[in-house]
Amino acid sequence: MDRAGWNTPALLIDEQRFERNLARLNRRLARLGAPLRPHLKTVKNVELARRMLAGHPGGATVSTLAEADHFFAAGIDDLLYAVGIAPGKLEAAARRIADGVHLTLILDHPDAARAVAGAAQRLDTNFRVLLEVDADGHRAGFRPDDPVLLESARILANGGATPAGVMVHAGGSYACRDRECLVRMAQRERDGAVAAAGALRAAGFEAPVVSVGSTPTAMFAQDLTGVTEVRAGVYAFMDLVMAGLGVCELDDIAVSVLTEVIGHRREHGQVLVDAGWMSLSRDRGTADQAIDRGYGVVCDETGQVLSPEVIVSATNQEHGILARRDGESLKLHDFPIGRRLRILPNHACATAGQFEHLWLADPEGRPVRKLERCRGW
Template structure:
């Protein structure tokens, strides 16, 4: 590979490819949605895990973001982001690192849903001489984490935080059960549950004398199909930046909006079996099978040729650690000569992208192996 202006054909496979043109459309769409809904966009960076992508998601500048791990928080802080919400219930084992970020001037918000950890936050704040900004996670029906908006514990946690000298910043909800919806109408119903639950919890805090300036909701389907976010101050979608087969199946996008693919090479072809082998398997694609629950099961991913043209009827039907087997009813993999390249559209891009430490960025795939790589953007994985 030449050091200057490589093209896709120069890159060894498997390789994570990001089509900036498609991503830009996805980013613009969500910026407009936030404007229409009258809320601040605090994009969730758990999918992209990239400072370059986060800046573009905010219209080209640093701004408020959401992260899912402490390592992401540290990475984005190092890259100039100073307003960060860690939207996964904080583990006591991470309070020291959180305090370090606060001491460096990063406005990091942590969340919890129980009095035990609220007490640990207070203790750590006092011990480290910092003031934690804390949001209380409310369960709006997904039953993953969070407390019910009506629960007595809501005020108990708020009191522990406030009386412990920490800053109670507000309410956070995640209507992740939108992922179980199959129509925009059903998503809109859940988005309304999410809004109503978050606003109710915020009102309860305010009635108890707390300020509660932030009311935060978020999922990509909810952000796209919510009818109103009255009373909400911000939303935190993430996967919309890249989209994937699952989001397409739920109706959030078309296949042509999926901005991230795994480029792979055909290493074997068995025309008599109707199968081919690619050098992208369980690690390169992830074992995510979320589309199994959708009307169109995409196995381990759909395919395009090297130029981004769909290969209808073909899927990655099985994976081993470093092998993917292409097959499909009625399809002839003999259109895929050994040594040629394909792109795999991921079921769940958050899982797939997490296997790579960088993106090869392109503006479209129309030139196939001759498509120039305009940049390499790093990702931050792990914890």
């Protein structure tokens, strides 16, 4: 393998698996009749974003204003900034809107609505806003039947902002343990969004947007009647948490960290690699699942899982310790110094988030093309 231009640890994206993952969700959503508004926080790269957007209306989701700038500069201009708007960011948001970004904000508190309404008047900006609705107690959002939802819409409208509809993210789906739970979460996400949009419409608001989504609910939704768009990001890369949920197989995971063996802990039957938490991230998302995968599952250089038993059991900043889950020793002669391995991560976004670049890899695992990733806020 030509090492020119890359170094371990490196973020690899297996192009075939990536394309397969996109095709799978696209097929599902085509059957359910809902377009995708892909969440670009996972890929944070323009070329991969364009592939995710292919066949969809063109709107995307971002999690930072830095992502909004990055994708707008590449011509992706319909952007839902899907983190509750911080009042301190309203001037920055207004500047993007003045520059031509079709930016939509979200909020879930009447005081946030007041801040947006005040900024709309002060800055002479028509902010487009989705009201965030909580379907599962996971994180944020109005209850679908909470009168404060309508009050917030009125505050926005009276202040010259546009309450454009609702959005729900059933992040509680990540804690599911079986298929029934995933199907139920998807239904709750859809029902909560449709109910809240219905309440807004009954109160006289147009509320054209009914936005739902997470990767698990997008993959398990049975009915999306009334939904106008689905958001998902992890589906493009997949990861060990998704495999643990039954959303994908280990073989679907397109993202990995390329690393090299740098030492042996002979007395422990363990191996040291040059991928620690700085590259893999501290995410331990599989810790609460039926199979705890430590900091990642170990593959050979081509991406074949060595054995589901062989994991990164511990990390320091730049060291990873490979061990068997069952506590048996690794056969150290299978891990000569300099052997290259790939680690499948717990959480695609967290691991990819550690890197400024990604490498597209061919089916043999060779890094073939370096792509830039957006960073910062």
